[in-house]
Amino acid sequence: MPLDEPAALAEGSSRLPNLEFALTGSTADFLTQASPDLLxxxxxxxxxESTRLAHGLLPFGRSLQSPxxxxxxxxEQDGRDLSGLNFSSQDYLSLSSHPAVQxxxxxxxxxxxVHSAGSCVLAGNVGDGLALEQALAEFLGLPQVLLFPTGWAAGFGVIKGLVRPDDHVVIDVLAHNCLQEGARAATRHVHLHRHLDVAHARRLLARIRRSDSRNGILLVSEGCFSMDADSPDLAALQALAHEFQALLVVDVAHDLGALGPGGQGQIGLQGLQGQIDVVIGAFSKTFASNGGFVAxxxxxxxxxxRYYAATATFSNALSPLQIAVIHQSLKIVRSVEGEWRREQLMQTVQALRLALTQQGLTVLGQASPIVPVLLGEERWARLAVREMGQRHLLANLVEFPAVPRHSARLRMQAMSSHTPAQGRQAxxxxxxxxxxxRPLAAQTPSVA
Ligand SMILES: Cc1ncc(COP(=O)(O)O)c(C=O)c1O
Incomplete structure (x- = not known):
């Protein structure tokens, strides 16, 4: 544990960066120490963090030097450049470089x-934003759409805005941070259900309703989980919500536009267009811009x-530039070209998943732009991702607490500009x- 290493932590210590220190611990270790000094x-x-950086074991906080x-x-934060085959970006249909979008x-x-200069509750809406809301409403088969400054703001703001302290949230244990944070900020009554486990969600809902018929219940899930690339049975969740007088919210950040017939994501793949109570999403994956929505x-x-989701009410509306980018991206998503781009994307995804599996690796979830490769122990994963960078492959490491301990993974994200050959090369x-x-495993016993 890093905090048990006083020498390494001593301010101004002249000790050389310690490899063991860089290979162990997690961001969760720095959350709860009591001290009168907040810093x-x-x-x-x-x-x-700087010890990890010094060892090249910090694949975070990097900045793009090209699109x-x-x-x-x-x-890297220390100024070193890493160039290579990029599976670390989430421009799934490669629309950020599309001439029509630009x-x-x-x-x-x-x-x-460049700027809207106001929240959506004051004078920050622009006419183009209202047109985008209408176009999204038509696309989703849900007539009412409100835009948010980011996808995170949409997830957090919708839950915090709807749920009172006496209400309940039943939420998939692996749901995204914005949903978990929104739930915790709204109520103490947060009930985690096992990942994708509808039967468990049902037991929780039944237990809540046995003792509480006065307060509301929000049931929260995702279309495509961002760390595991898997999807719930949405029809079953919606039926549960109806049965127990709950409201279902599904976050479609990763699948809308990138998957399914006409880009309708998991909701479209499962034949449920227009049938989910509340849909929220992010534009930052497929729609080439920051921004989010609720429908x-x-x-x-x-x-x-508009008035009670603080992240919309008290935050500046999307800029006209972002709105233009999202709207043009939506037109492409819905076009024949969109189908073609999704097809290109899927060919790379399939090639990548197959090749990884043939290499004996564990690839999680189903075919989606997210291709998670299970690496396991954090120390092993950190060393492996450093080695990949040196071999000119750029992909994100995800480790505890974003995923459970000892199940660190490489999160590869494919885009339609990749080719299947690049998938195989990666x-x-x-x-x-x-x-x-692997030889390091022999030297360091706890390396898997
Ligand atoms: C499921 C989910 N919701 C919301 C977000 C946040 O979206 P944004 O980055 O656009 O704020 C993410 C980001 O990865 C996500 O995975």
Whole structure:
């Protein structure tokens, strides 16, 4: 545990960066130490983080030096550049570099400038934003849509806005941070159900309703889980919500636009367009922009959230440029070209998943732009991802507490600009990197 290493933590210590220190611990270790000095935990964290950086074991906080395309360059926090095959960006249909999307941004720049200067409850809406809400409503088959400044803000704001302290949230244990944080901020009555386990969710709902018929229940899940690339049975969840007088919210950040017929995501794949109570999403994956939304059937839901979802009410509305990018991206998502881009994406995903599996690796979930490769122990995963970078493969490491302990993973994200050959090349690099760090396992017994 990093905090048990006083020498390594001592301010100004001249000790050489300690490899063991960099291979162990997690961000969760720096959350709860009591101290009258609020920054003491930040200093402890910074020491651990810089030790990891010094060993090349910190694949976080990197910055793009070129667009998020199939090849790119990432700059580490210490200024070193890593260039290579890029499976670390989430521009799933590669629309950020699409000429029509860029032209839409330029055209809007001329008409509106760059900024909306107000929240959506004041004067921050622009006419184009209202047109985007209508286009999304038609796309989703849900007539009422409200835009949010980010996808995170949509998830947090919708839950915190709807749920009172006496209400309940029943939520998949692996749901995204914005949903978990929103639930915890709203109520003490947060009930975690086992991942994708509808029967467990049912038991929780039944137990709540046995003792509480007065308060509301929000049932929360995702279309495609961002760490596991798997999906719940949405029809079963919606039926549960009806049975127990709960409201279902599904976050479709990763699948909307990138998967399913017409880009309808998991909701479309499961034949449920327009049938989920409340849908929230993010534009930052497939729609080439920051931003998020909530969609539902009633105007009451939309208007209530405009005033009671603090992340919309008290935050600046999307800029006209972001709106133009999202709207043009939506047009492409819905077009024949969109189908073609999804097909390209899926070919790479299938090739990558197959090649990784043939290398004997465990690939989680189902075919989606997210391809999670289970690595296991955190120390092993950190060494492996460093080796991949040296072999010019860029992919994200995800470790505890974002995923359970000892189940660190490589989260590869495919885009339509990748080719299946690049998928196979990436899989070979992953396997070579793992083989290369294996000798370390002999030297360090706790390396798997
Ligand atoms: C399920 C889910 N919801 C919301 C978000 C946040 O979206 P944004 O990054 O656009 O704020 C993410 C981000 O990865 C996500 O995975």
């Amino acid at each position: 003491s935990k930040a200093r402890a964290f910074e020491q651990w 998020p395309q199939a090849h790119t360059t990432l700059r 032209e839409a941004a330029r055209e809007t720049l001329g008409r509106f400038g 539902g059937r009633s105007r009451a839901l939309k208007e209530y959230l 899989a070979a690099t992953v396997a070579q990197a793992l083989a290369d760090v």
